[in-house]
Amino acid sequence: MTAIWFIFALMTGLAVLALLWPMSRRLALAAVPEGEARIATETGFYRDQLREIDRDAARGLLAEPEAEAARAEAARRLLRASREPGRTAGAVGEPALRRRRAASAFALSTVPLVALLVYGMYGSPDLPAQPQAERLAHARAAGNDLAAAVAQIEAHLAKAPEDGRGWAVLAPVYLRVGRGEDAIKAYENSLRLLGEDATRLADYGEALVATGDGVVSSRARDAFERALRQDPNAVKPQFYLARAAEQDGDRAQARTRYAALAAGAPPEAPWLPMVRDSLARLDGTAPSPAPKPAAGPGMSEEQRGMVRGMVEGLAQRLAEKGGTPEEWARLVRSYGVLGERSKAEEILAQARTALGNDPARLAPVEEAAREMGVVTAKAAP
Template structure:
């Protein structure tokens, strides 16, 4: 409400700034005309000369009569000019006043709507400020921690704090490195290992690679109740084609979950999805609305590589895509075909072998 009071006061000030010069014209109009004042002064002087005896009474009366006639003519001319000019001027002043009172507020509101922030008026007081301050505080904190770690790179606590923040900001690769530094300087804690493994999964587009699986296994060896590690290992089993093992692990996790556990719904959804997709392909992708488009792109890539060949990176991308789609048999076949196509490319074969190891396609050797 206060903002509208301020806007009204500012608008009133702008209107007064326009009307003030107009109001002065009336005061000027009421000033004495210098011509008529001259003749009045002349008549007064004649009377003083008569009283002093400088002029005869007859001469004084004649002079006063002549000055009086000139005074009347000057007064009549001024009245005539006022009648001729005053009315149009009055109309002009009224028109300008009307415009000032109506147009200025409208223009002010239009300009505020175009260049101001009227949407802030509909938000709770301080809401936008708190939102901006929160983002600013987070960015500022990250910069400060980064500056500190640049001077003290062995501060494991700093890396441990920074890693999840990087993950939240979408800086996944930096999060992976931060977790590695935290593990190096603080030790291999089960919770920290599970979070590090999660970052590895995210950076590899949702695939639980061999490295990530080893990290989750280590986390479980330190804490058998680590739900995060168990969930990702269940996903790894499903990606490896061991669907029944994955389902059994999900059921075990669900059976030991407290009633208020926030991840109960997720585990139930995974079990229902596996039950609904038994015997089908691409179980992990069917829930996604753009699954058909993704499958189509993968098929197009496979057809082009089969007909024209391609780079090691393209073959590796095809292998990864088949694993994400849950089509592990096709991923194995693509790996063998890539090795055949790149038989004369030692560097390319190393790329394929590295991807096969990452995806745990260990049964694809020649």
């Protein structure tokens, strides 16, 4: 505790000294007639300039003709400054000296007082010191290992933004903690710096799907198609392109893609139940119990839960505040892709009520419902 007050006293003294130093120089010059002080300042400047010219000439930075010309010009200005008439005004008056002394006394007394008042209002001198390493250790002890890791990687990338591997490591972490937009930017940086390969492109497309509430957008579809050109046997791009066809209402194409994926899958593949559920949904048969969320092969349970959380967050917002027809359509499509037909039917009914059964506004919602095979009786007008 004593040490911190000593440090504060030292910092306050330095601040006061910084204020008083220029004033003390002016006070010292005040004893000299003002004109003489100005002449001394200007002649000193030109003498310094002459010495600088000599140094540059000695180092070869100035050719001799240029050095001579510069010396001549500086010498002329030096003579003019030292002989200029009207520069010998009297000394600074006593009122000016009194004002400067009063300003010095004010600074000496006020700066420490203000510092103490501010620290008393906003400071916390009783809290123990917490260096960065100790804070990170406490964060890990409190179960915030992931947040500490993200902070470390972000600090590294702030200093080395061209480290593609750093962006590749950070992107899935962002996705895991629900920072979808940041994950997309991180994947884009890794693709730009490391080049395209099937895995990075597929993961980038998956981040776009997760951020888009399970909808395979045109950007995501383009990423999956580029991934397949890199590796025609990659599972994740095939799965999402099948899902994209399903969302577009091209059930035949979707079934062909799902069937090809299932035919080439090893029996123990963890993503095979999702493919079979999708085929069952397209064939109109009952899907297997507890269908998986709209998440692609290779995603962890945490990531699947995150995708479901995004969809449910959109549903809650639309239920509380309403939304555009496109948002209602996206929610119907998302639940259809999740395989939750009853939820999709419930959202369709809510959309019809929220949009006032206006056929023009309901058109995109009804279209999404038809694509997902969701049909409910329309409300009576």
